[in-house]
Amino acid sequence: MQGAIGNNNDVVKKQGIEIYGMSLLSFALVSLVVLIATFTDNLPSGMVGALAIMIVLGGAFNEIGNRTPIVKTYLGGGAIVCIFASAAMVTFNIMPTSVVENVDFFMNDVGFLNFYIAALITGSILGMNRQLLIKASVRFLPVAICAITFALILVGIVGSVVGYGFKEAIMFVAIPMMGGGMGAGVIPLSNMYSQALGTETSQLLSVMIPASTLGNVMAIIGAGIIAKIGTVKPSWSGNGKLMKNDSSDLDEKKSNKLNLRMLGIGLLLSITYLTLGTLIGKLVPGIHAYAWMIIAVAFSKIIGIIPENLEQSANQWGQFVMTNLTSALLVGIGISMIDLNAVVNAISPLYLLLVFVVVSGVAVGAGVGGKLVGFYPIESSITAGLCTTNMGGTGDVAVLSASNRMELIPFAQIATRICGALILIVASVLLKVLM
Structure with missing residues (x-):
């Protein structure tokens, strides 16, 4: 897949790192709001809350994977990091149960997949x-x-x-x-x-x-x-x-x-x-x-x-x-479907x-x-x-x-x-x- 999961991030643009076309600072501010809501158990329920955490984590994990040596070249880059990093957050109880349940509902029952x-x-x-x-x-x-x-x-x-x-x-x-x-x-x-x-x-x-x-x-x-x-x-x-x-x-x-x-x-x-x-x-x-x-x-x-x-x-x-939405989907997979x-x-x-x-x-x-x-x-x-x-x-x-x-x-x-x-x-x- 290209686009969100493309391995085309080897060169840092002159204006700095961009995620979803946003500057790193802008993305960080957006992420801060979503993450505070997530870990204080105040994230909206339903599609809004599910997409918010999936997109934020997807953008961050995708960028990390596409810039990590060996991972970006041989292991699928951002796609693999999105899946397994989000799955690890569930396995090690880092993510609140309410958020996990909401993402699972959105992925499977609502039909985002x-x-x-x-x-x-x-x-x-x-x-x-x-x-x-x-x-x-x-x-x-x-x-x-x-x-x-x-x-x-x-x-x-x-x-x-x-x-x-x-x-x-x-x-x-x-x-x-x-x-x-x-x-x-x-x-x-x-x-x-x-x-x-x-x-x-x-x-x-x-x-x-x-x-x-x-x-x-x-x-x-x-x-x-x-x-x-x-x-x-x-x-x-x-x-x-x-x-x-x-x-x-x-x-x-x-x-x-x-x-x-x-x-x-x-x-x-x-x-x-x-x-x-x-x-x-x-x-x-x-x-x-x-x-x-x-x-x-x-x-x-x-x-x-x-x-x-x-x-x-x-x-x-x-x-x-x-x-x-690819990186968001992969985060959703990691949260709701990966053991x-x-x-x-x-x-x-x-x-x-x-x-x-x-x-x-x-x-x-x-x-x-x-x-x-x-x-x-x-x-x-x-x-x-x-x-x-x-x-x-x-x-x-x-x-x-x-x-x-x-x-x-x-x-x-x-x-x-x-x-x-x-x-x-x-x-x-x-x-x-x-x-």
Whole structure:
């Protein structure tokens, strides 16, 4: 994810540190008011109080994470700090119980989570270049899907051999790693699993988040290693070019000037598509509403039935929500859904092995598959492979930076956005087949 959770804070602006576009002093004054109300148990109840503490903590934790060495480079930066620092405040009883209960109610009962996911999915897919989406489905997507399939089968076999379990390795390690990050992958997946299995979302997140985080770390390290292989085997590398025919024309350059009315239209479109997904899910049960929503949005985009101004509206709304509410959402997740003790218990040498198998599997599968369709194996392995296991937009940037191939960002975005969306659909089906 870019925006609120983007790793673009390495350079301190001349006017000083800014959080949410505010000077550090201004943000500190706002935070002081909210924190005093919080710790004197005078924070307003409902949406106002929940958003106040989530946004304030999100801004602070995100900034810390994006400026902390190692954390910002390998561990997901602000996203991870938002989640685990806020979870620690609950675990160690730093945050008042009334505030924790209010945030939990806002996240789950009020439905802030669904609100965010609807904006993210609708905006990201409708905001893509249509030709990029169509061309990608011809060669790139089949390579990525084959690589993902290979990795799923491989980790299932390894999981069975080492005693973790075939279906457990696929559903609780591999699938969360390939969902496209926290907001677009792990969070909706945890909701889907919870409804299908009758398990608490907090328990599921405690297993899924370590998989996503560790997958991100290994993907970044793997990108650097694969890039080095390209220098040893020059014929395998396009030096930043994925295929023989230059793909630079696939990058989207359309202007999308901010418009307040368009933000409102985007809001309406996002909740309409979620409602449509819910309706279809009632008529055709067995596949989650998120999956039907993704199918509906992608179908609308490909056949071109949505006017361009409405597509831009959805994209603007999605960008607004991601930029301003992502860190707040992650804090809400940490407060209401993460059990730190369960997370620690989930990480083990066996768990690390399975994560390694998934990352290695997609890298090898994408490299071989890419070569068969005319891609350079190194670039294919990095984009169609490693970018399916990182943490969304920040993971894309980190992986491509580690391999010195930032020009491949359009394909990296396909791997995280489209393949991540497909993983939600696959997960919805596998929940019925395997679980």
